[in-house]
Amino acid sequence: MDYFVWYDENAQKxxxxxxxxxxAAYQARFARAPHLVLVHSAAQTQVGDIVIRTEQTVQPNNxxxxx
Numbered sequence: 001m002d003y004f005v006w007y008d009e010n011a012q013k014x015x016x017x018x019x020x021x022x023x024a025a026y027q028a029r030f031a032r033a034p035h036l037v038l039v040h041s042a043a044q045t046q047v048g049d050i051v052i053r054t055e056q057t058v059q060p061n062n063x064x065x066x067x
Contacts (some may be wrong), residue, residue, distance in 0.1 A: 003038070003064040004029065015043040022063045023050070038064040 006022035013021075019037055026034050034050065040062065041054040058064055 001066050003066045004034070006063040006065065007061055008063070009061045015039070015045045016047060018043070018061075019045065019047050019050075019052070019063055022065055023047070026065045032067075034065040034067060036066050038066075 004022075004026050006018070006025060008018045008021065010018075019039070022037070023034060036051045036053065037047070038053055038055045038058050039045075040058045040060045041056075042060055043063070044054050045052060055064075
């Protein structure tokens with residue numbers, strides 16, 4: 001599986017805000033919504049019907065989006 005990687009180190013934003021921005025960037029690039037977002041365990045949250053899953057390989061402030 002290929003992933004679109006989004007990085008956002010802004011401490012003023014919540015993980016949810018960062019994921020929403022990552023989803024918007026993904027949609028602008030690929031003209032469709034992602035179904036899966038891999039995150040660091042510190043960023044675990046819920047966003048609509050998108051599957052948010054923690055992975056040890058994902059560094060803090062990184063978000064991997066895919067289908």
